Amino acid sequence: MRNFLPPWSALLVALIASVAVAKGREPVSRSLYLSDEPKAEVPSIYVAGEMVTVLRFEKPCDRERTKMLGWEGRFEPVECVGKKVLVEPLKDLKPEDGFLLVVTLSDGKELPFTVTARNEQFDHQVNVFPDNETKGALKSRLTYAESRERILEEENERFRKEASSIDHALAALLARDALKMTPFVKQYVSLAKNPRGAEILVTALTSKKPNKVAVIINLKNNSPSETWSLMEARLVAEASGEQRPFALRATQESWGPGGESGKIAVVFDASAFDLKDGPDRLVLELFRRGSGVREAWVFLDRHMLGL
Numbered sequence: 305m306r307n308f309l310p311p312w313s314a315l316l317v318a319l320i321a322s323v324a325v326a327k328g329r330e331p332v333s334r335s336l337y338l339s340d341e342p343k344a345e346v347p348s349i350y351v352a353g354e355m356v357t358v359l360r361f362e363k364p365c366d367r368e369r370t371k372m373l374g375w376e377g378r379f380e381p382v383e384c385v386g387k388k389v390l391v392e393p394l395k396d397l398k399p400e401d402g403f404l405l406v407v408t409l410s411d412g413k414e415l416p417f418t419v420t421a422r423n424e425q426f427d428h429q430v431n432v433f434p435d436n437e438t439k440g441a442l443k444s445r446l447t448y449a450e451s452r453e454r455i456l457e458e459e460n461e462r463f464r465k466e467a468s469s470i471d472h473a474l475a476a477l478l479a480r481d482a483l484k485m486t487p488f489v490k491q492y493v494s495l496a497k498n499p500r501g502a503e504i505l506v507t508a509l510t511s512k513k514p515n516k517v518a519v520i521i522n523l524k525n526n527s528p529s530e531t532w533s534l535m536e537a538r539l540v541a542e543a544s545g546e547q548r549p550f551a552l553r554a555t556q557e558s559w560g561p562g563g564e565s566g567k568i569a570v571v572f573d574a575s576a577f578d579l580k581d582g583p584d585r586l587v588l589e590l591f592r593r594g595s596g597v598r599e600a601w602v603f604l605d606r607h608m609l610g611l
Contacts, residue, residue: 471551
């Protein structure tokens with residue numbers, strides 16, 4: 305077994321250090337169905353600094369009677385444009401912050417909201433339906449139900465394929481520390497460490513029968529306050545960016561702050577190096593949920609792997 309720090313490990317460290325302090329949040333669009341119950345909770349709208357959140361209504365809003373309390377110095381002036389209300393904080397809020405926004409529609413109906421923040425996401429657009437029985441509200445619910453059904457069907461098909469996949473089975477064993485139950489042999493290990501961000505120990509492995517490559521990522525979240533979770537992983541050719549298939553298994557969906565650790569295991573066929581333009585290096589990219597930024601990458605060279 306070769307145990308050394310490849311020259312590209314410095315790139316991995318530099319990238320993690322550069323984005324670990326990012327405060328980015330993932331934008332989401334959603335529908336909000338209000339209740340006429342007197343004791344119903346005031347709904348929350350989640351915002352992010354220097355990002356516009358759009359509240360969309362079925363009726364025009366009253367510009368003069370749509371107000372936010374205490375917005376001065378914290379928000380741009382609230383804009384009422386037709387059926388939309390635009391809210392933009394000057395900087396990030398804390399989850400414990402709360403500002404009362406009262407939107408008055410053209411028919412005089414007043415709708416209160418609490419403008420606040422949450423760590424992982426912010427509202428890009430909120431479709432607000434004060435009346436759950438309107439045509440627009442019913443259509444929105446139907447569209448959402450159809451979308452969820454389609455997503456579930458796609459997930460079931462993916463799970464069916466993964467259940468019979470050798471690569472997924474091997475990745476699951478590696479994620480559970482069952483290396484001895486696999487044909488893989490370690491080739492090299494590299495450590496990338498950030499005291500206040502993600503600490504990543506990368507182990508590259510290969511097997512001859514079957515002819516496959518594996519990467520085990522031991523991830524420790526050193527952030528004192530922020531959760532780390534994986535949004536997406538990609539395996540691409542360095543030169544062309546062509547994506548290659550792979551299997552991935554992880555011990556958890558997210559890593560809590562304060563040093564929580566876990567594993568991500570990736571397995572792919574060695575033929576992934578056989579590209580149209582000849583042999584190439586592959587890059588395993590990790591994108592962090594929330595910021596959407598490529599947080600880390602691992603260069604894989606077939607010669608360094610002994611293939």
